[in-house]
Amino acid sequence: MKPYTKRKKFIMPFSGDELDHAETQRATEQLEIFIKQDNAKCLCLYKGSIAINGNGNLSLVHPSKLxxxxxxDPGPIFLGLSNNIPLFSVSLVEPDEIKEDLIFEDLRKASKFLSPQEMSVAGRAKSLLDWHLNNRFCSKCGQMTQPSSGGIKRECNSCSSEHFPRVNPVVIMLIISNNKVLLGRGKGWPEGAMSALAGFISPGETIEEAVKRETYEEVGIKIKNAQYVFSQPWPWPSQLMIGMVCEADNEDLNINTDEIEEAKWFTKDQVKAVYDNSGDHFLKLPKFTIAHHLLRNWIES
Ligand SMILES: [Zn+2]
Known part of the structure; x- marks a missing residue:
C-alpha cells in the first residue's frame, strides 16, 4: 500500500485552538494575577454541558462573576493563555449560579455550530474537570487529594504523591480490501449506524499491534500495513483517538458478537453515495467524529 495521503486545509474537531498551556506560569501568585486581569475569561460547565450564548458561540464570563x-472541586482551573487572554473553566453546582446569557448545551449537540477550536477549548475543559471529579482520592494511600498548579495535577498531602490527568489512547481504523472498507456497528447503537472499528490500546503493545489485535478480536481478520493518518482528542471522558488505515488479508468475517453487533464491507462508491446525500450525517456518523474524517479522507484519496 502506498503511503497514505491526507486532506489539506482541514482542522480536526476538538483540536487547533493553539492555547498556550503556560506550564511555567502556574504558581499560585501568578494565577491570582491572571484571574483578576480585566481580559480574563472563564468557561462555565454544568454537569458536563458547556455554556454557550444566543449566537452559538462559547459563552465566556469574567472570573469575578464566580x-x-x-x-x-477543583474550583477554577487555568486552561491556559489564548492570545494572552487567561482562560479559566469551572464546573458549577447549579446552572443559574451566574445571571448571564448562559445556555448549557451538550457538547455533542453544540458541535453542530461551534468551531473546531471552540470545541477544543471546551473539550480540554471537560476532560480536565471530569478527571478532577473522578480522582479526588489518592490512588496510593486513599486520602483526599488537592488540586494544584491551576488544575493540571492533584497532590496528596498525606503521602506527597502527585497525580496527573490521564489521556487514554484508542486506535480507530479503516480496514481496506479491494477498494472496500469494513465498518461495524457497536452493541446498542441505533439501526444503520456504522463506524470504523476501534479499541483501547492495551499495556505492552504498539499502535500497530493494537490495530492488529482489535481487528482480529472483533471480526477475525488479519491485517497488514497499518499506517497512521491523523488523531483526535475525544473528551468522553479523555481519549486520544489514533486514526489508522490498514489492509485486510481477506474479506471473510468472523464477527465477535460479544463486541460488535454487525460488520459489513462497503465499496468506495457506496460510501461516496451515502456521503453525497448525507446532510448532517454520514452513515449516521456525526461530522465531528474522526471516523467521519477518516472515511471522507478515504473517498477523496
Ligand atoms: Zn496519598
Missing amino acids: IGKKIN
Missing part, C-alpha cells in the same frame, strides 16, 4: 458562587 465570587461567592458554588463551584465543584
Whole structure:
C-alpha cells in the first residue's frame, strides 16, 4: 500500500485552538494575577454541558462573576493563555449560579455550530474537570487529594504523591480490501449506524499491534500495513483517538458478537453515495467524529 495521503486545509474537531498551556506560569501568585486581569475569561460547565450564548458561540464570563458562587472541586482551573487572554473553566453546582446569557448545551449537540477550536477549548475543559471529579482520592494511600498548579495535577498531602490527568489512547481504523472498507456497528447503537472499528490500546503493545489485535478480536481478520493518518482528542471522558488505515488479508468475517453487533464491507462508491446525500450525517456518523474524517479522507484519496 502506498503511503497514505491526507486532506489539506482541514482542522480536526476538538483540536487547533493553539492555547498556550503556560506550564511555567502556574504558581499560585501568578494565577491570582491572571484571574483578576480585566481580559480574563472563564468557561462555565454544568454537569458536563458547556455554556454557550444566543449566537452559538462559547459563552465566556469574567472570573469575578464566580465570587461567592458554588463551584465543584477543583474550583477554577487555568486552561491556559489564548492570545494572552487567561482562560479559566469551572464546573458549577447549579446552572443559574451566574445571571448571564448562559445556555448549557451538550457538547455533542453544540458541535453542530461551534468551531473546531471552540470545541477544543471546551473539550480540554471537560476532560480536565471530569478527571478532577473522578480522582479526588489518592490512588496510593486513599486520602483526599488537592488540586494544584491551576488544575493540571492533584497532590496528596498525606503521602506527597502527585497525580496527573490521564489521556487514554484508542486506535480507530479503516480496514481496506479491494477498494472496500469494513465498518461495524457497536452493541446498542441505533439501526444503520456504522463506524470504523476501534479499541483501547492495551499495556505492552504498539499502535500497530493494537490495530492488529482489535481487528482480529472483533471480526477475525488479519491485517497488514497499518499506517497512521491523523488523531483526535475525544473528551468522553479523555481519549486520544489514533486514526489508522490498514489492509485486510481477506474479506471473510468472523464477527465477535460479544463486541460488535454487525460488520459489513462497503465499496468506495457506496460510501461516496451515502456521503453525497448525507446532510448532517454520514452513515449516521456525526461530522465531528474522526471516523467521519477518516472515511471522507478515504473517498477523496
Ligand atoms: Zn496519598
